[in-house]
Amino acid sequence: MIPGGGQPNMQQLLQQAQKMQQDLAKAQEELARTEVDGQAGGGLVKATVTGSGELRGLVIDPEAVDPEDTETLADLIVAAVQAANENAQTLQQQKLGPLAQGLGGGSGIPGLPF
Secondary structure, X not given: OOHHHOOOOHHXXXXXXXXXXXXXXXXXXXXXXXXXXXXXXXXXEEEEEEOOOOEEEEEEOHHHOOOOOHHHHHHHHHHHHHHHHHHHHHHHHHHHHHHHHHOOOOOOOOOOOO
């Protein structure tokens, strides 16, 4: 309710919504360009993902490669990618959280991970 009993200015509300949408799109583009890392095995395996979760790189230290034990290497790779994705999710919450709150709290908004 607007003080004085007036109706909300629809044009103003539409402009605010459009600005929030533009800010959200800009933040999503920035996330797609930003790279974050995760590692496992004390740095034997390092994964790089974008802020939106796309795997961009994987570095495996030769010490992690044992032809007799590829299962451990696979576990290290999965752990490094998971760590990188957790870092990406933290970055998403930092960048998109305030914008989502401005759109009504963030919960239930399609396409947002929180």
